[in-house]
Amino acid sequence: MCLPVATASIAVPSGDRLSYSSAEGLHLYKSLRIGHKALRGWRDASVDDTGGPMKNRRFVLSSAAALASGVMLAARSSQAAVATPLSADERALHAINRLGYGPRPADAAAIAAQGADKWLERFLTEQLEPRRLREPEGLRARLAGLEVLQLGQAELLGRYREAVKAAREARREQAQGMKAEADAINAVRDRIRPLVGQAATARLSRALQSPAQL
Numbered sequence: 001m002c003l004p005v006a007t008a009s010i011a012v013p014s015g016d017r018l019s020y021s022s023a024e025g026l027h028l029y030k031s032l033r034i035g036h037k038a039l040r041g042w043r044d045a046s047v048d049d050t051g052g053p054m055k056n057r058r059f060v061l062s063s064a065a066a067l068a069s070g071v072m073l074a075a076r077s078s079q080a081a082v083a084t085p086l087s088a089d090e091r092a093l094h095a096i097n098r099l100g101y102g103p104r105p106a107d108a109a110a111i112a113a114q115g116a117d118k119w120l121e122r123f124l125t126e127q128l129e130p131r132r133l134r135e136p137e138g139l140r141a142r143l144a145g146l147e148v149l150q151l152g153q154a155e156l157l158g159r160y161r162e163a164v165k166a167a168r169e170a171r172r173e174q175a176q177g178m179k180a181e182a183d184a185i186n187a188v189r190d191r192i193r194p195l196v197g198q199a200a201t202a203r204l205s206r207a208l209q210s211p212a213q214l
Helices: 023-045 057-081 087-101 105-114 116-126 138-145 153-175 182-209
Strands: none
Touching: 023 105, 087 105, 087 116, 105 116, 138 182
């Protein structure tokens, strides 16, 4: 019993050359070419030299899969080509999401009042000169209570070196079988541990409340 031979027509440029603006377009073209060749091979392999029934079912299945892949890519590419462009407001909100930590209610209100293009231009100008931006009163009060922001670089470096030295001496004493003085070591570490936490608090507070997002 002979199986019916399925036939289809796929238009392929005679020169086999097309220009694409993206890697996806090139991949789509190659997939369609593979599907076209697979369909021709399917048709030729359906009947052997003696006119007998088709024997290589695996080849038929692989050819059908390649053709289906090309059709699916064509559909996906056509959908992407007709994607609706972003409006001015959507572009401004997209920029805030990419450049900062997302829009605040005040940002959305400012975009509506000033217009997206004008607001976005002002936003980028301010972000490039963050010192001109005034921090909110609540943020400044919170940062003023952090000791780590009041200490100079020399003082911070000195405390860090003390903590490193104390940890090194404790490891040396333990290696020699000596009992390290826990109280003295903890006293040194306690001088640096709060500063690390305060530095993290300052970074998080500025990220959430400061108008400078870059």
